[in-house]
Amino acid sequence: xxxxVESGGGLLxxxxxxxxxxxxxxxxxxxxxxxxxxxxxxxxxxxVAGISWGGGSTDYADSVKGRFxxxxxxxxNTAYLQMNSLNAEDTAVYYCAAPRDAYVWPKxxxxxGSWGQGTQVTVSS
Numbered sequence: 614x615x616x617x618v619e620s621g622g623g624l625l626x627x628x629x630x631x632x633x634x635x636x637x638x639x640x641x642x643x644x645x646x647x648x649x650x651x652x653x654x655x656x657x658x659x660x661v662a663g664i665s666w667g668g669g670s671t672d673y674a675d676s677v678k679g680r681f682x683x684x685x686x687x688x689x690n691t692a693y694l695q696m697n698s699l700n701a702e703d704t705a706v707y708y709c710a711a712p713r714d715a716y717v718w719p720k721x722x723x724x725x726g727s728w729g730q731g732t733q734v735t736v737s738s
Contacts, residue, residue, distance in 0.1 A: 614639055614640070614726075614727060615637055615638070615639045615640040615645070615711045615726070615727045616637065616638045616639045616727070617635055617636070617637055617709050617710070617711060617727055617728065617729035618635070618636045618637075618729055618730065619633060619634065619635050619707065619708065619709055619729040619730065619731060619732040620633070620634050620636070620732060621633040621634050621732060622706075622707060622732030622733045622734045623733075623734065623735070624735045624737065625699065625735075625736060625737070626736070626737050627699060627700050627701060627736055627737065627738045628698060628699065628700075629699050629736070630695070630696060630697045630698075630699065631696045631699065631734060632693055632694070632695045632696070633649070633693065633694040633696070633707055633709075633732060633734075634691055634692070634693055635647065635649075635691060635692040635693070635694075635709030635729060636690060636691050637690045637691070637692070637711070638690065640711075642685075642687055642690040642691075643666055643667070643687040644666060644715055645666055645711055645712060645715040645716070646663060646664060646665050646666050646711075646712055646715065646716060646717055646718035646719075647663070647664055647683075647685060647692045647709060647710070647711060647718060648660060648661070648662065648663040648664075648709070648710045648712070648718045648719045648720065648725070649661040649662045649663075649683060649692075649694045649707060649708070649709055649710070650707070650708045650709075650710055650722070650725075651703075651705035651706065651707045651708070651734075652705055652706050652708070652731075653702075653704060653705040656705075658708070658722055659674065660674055660719075660720040660721070661673070661674050661677055661681065661694070661707070662674065662677065662681055662682075662683035662694060663683065663718025663719070663720065664683045664684065664685055664692065664718060665716075665718065666715070666716065667687075668684065668685050668687070671683050672718065672720070676702075677696075677703075680696065680697050680698045680699075681694060681695065681696050681697070682694070682695040682697075683695075692709060694707065694709075696734070699734075699736045700736060700738070701736050701737070701738040702736075703734060703736050704734060704735050704736050705733075705734060706731040706732065706733050706734075707731065707732050707733075707734055708728055708729050708730075708731045709728075709729045710725040710726075710727065710728055710729070711725070711726050711727040712724055712725065712726055713725065713726040
């Protein structure tokens with residue numbers, strides 16, 4: 614079982630940038646894909662971005678394409694989500710997630726094997 618810990622959330626104004634980190638332990642980090650999800654108040658948890666185990670393939674939700682960048686450093690057992698041009702609609706708790714299937718980044722909650730505790734991102738307009 615992999616343990617995931619997010620950090621880097623905060624409060625900022627629209628148009629700003631933030632980088633989230635996801636530190637992993639308990640399993641060889643380079644052996645599995647990673648995703649970021651988010652959940653806004655009153656809404657379902659949604660997929661934001663995913664990255665393959667080696668970092669060579671990435672995937673993004675349409676709502677964040679061109680603004681967010683997912684990456685990973687396997688030597689540091691850490692994944693990142695760089696968020697630029699943030700707006701109020703990006704306000705949510707952000708979670709990193711490891712898949713049940715190690716090679717495929719999860720895009721739905723049912724495909725997630727492990728969740729982090731989440732980090733709050735609040736964007737004021």
